[in-house]
Amino acid sequence: MPDSGNKSNDTQIYNLIVIDAEKKQRLDRFLVQHLPDLSRSRLQALIIEKCLTIDKAVIETPNYRLKPGQQVSLTVPSAVDPEPIAQDIPLDIVYEDPYLLIVNKPSGMVVHPAPGNSDGTLVNALLYHCGDDFKGIGGVKRPGIVHRIDKDTSGLMVVAKTDECHQGLVKLFATHDIERSYNAIVWGFPKPSASQIQGNIGRSPKNRKKMAVVPAGGKRAVTHYKTLEIFSDGAASLIECRLETGRTHQIRVHMTHIGHPLLGDPLYGSQSQGRIKNLPAEAQSLMKDFQRQALHAKTLGFSHPITRENLSFSSELSRDLKDLIISL
Template structure:
């Protein structure tokens, strides 16, 4: 049943073979029997994060029933120290009190430690800035973190200093009662120029690094968009407002209607983009170094005072340079 069991448990690929007696078993239950060193809950997380393949296809459903003829590959990441360290990293603090802190995050900064990024994250900076006064609800790896922005998305993010603030903010995120608006630059001009994009978002069955609109499973997602300015037929500046908050939601939804974000390395396939532009202009647009996405508006009820707070972030320099360039092409 277990074709190969590397000597070290973490940081390895494990290849297992399902046989006829396992036909009909749940994937997570079978893996738990094969790998008793790992808890079933941990295996479920690995499956849902796309780290399990059956016959070379990623599987994200822990309840998947086996045929009894599959070859399974389980990718277990390297274990890392649990506690992030405080680092003296400059932060653009928009607002701060005893309960929470609002940061204008630059593009390129990861929010919390994870595989491949165990230092220089927003969490490391917050631990230094706040002197340890961060909510513990997020766990040792994510103290104070109520929500995230992708590494290369810039803009506003709120973190909790107390457990009570964390709980209050988390309830607002769960109820989708906050105000969250983004500006994005996409390829082409969406039609109609104002509308809604719906579609359940889940892990892509073909690429574990990507999210996708899925027919089965996933979580409901709704994005409202409005074209603020069109740059010919080449691109558009779009305001997107989140009615839900799913991983990569704007990036996935805009791609689904044929208008991926400029600079998006994961969803913004560059083939055929910028047709009709001079080669130099097309090259500059296709090599914009990050997804053109900025969280410019964030509003919520203060979890302690119940005051309505609304913050707006200026568009960053690289984003402004991009739109200024598009004005001239």
């Protein structure tokens, strides 16, 4: 076990001794085994930043090979304050523990601060909500955003509060061990009513602001869909989509690719606006002011990276989607 008795202002100092079985082991791998709360990338950065000594000599190379009996001392500075400001913005927290939280994001909320959206984001709200509960992701007191949903998509997101949990969630997403389903309202009704869409997604060669299914290159993308309900003699349908991969705009791109773009989608559904006349009068009226894609992250399930508990969550459709369905 590492000796972490020295602590000042949340700075941690870990003292380790190399044993015979660890002879010639890489320094960064040695640290990962002894300090599982810190990611390998974080440990490598600390080494490069001259935060580590071996027998009191500073070592700056993560691939340094160890010798038995050497004394390794690592200083982990306290997490620095984040650049985004904390803002008191109401959040719909579905679940929270010391390691992660599940938030039901409303449509219209951007996840990350960016040019044009420097505040009012989910990150700003989480910084206020959690405060010092963030133990530091990569040495910064910030939420560990593992996946994103578009600004105008509503629904469930998982956010890490610790570096160790963040690593675990990243692995779950990388190995597709996350259960995610979305509800979407699309134009027309897909045939067959349930199927799988495969098609690599990359930047559209015709419009660099859009993604598209591309014949070469791009990233593998697989979406499984099934039709839940058909409205207005087939003018529109409610579908469920389950993601096997998580690419930018994946559902929006894949459904457009098979001829059934999402209602209200300003980027991928513009060519479908002529179909509005096929909707009931009340739905036509609603669609005039419906300014976002009809997409909701409905369910989220996974094995907790720290406690190993099986977690499963579901959220109701947002009010605007419910009203749209009623009108259809």
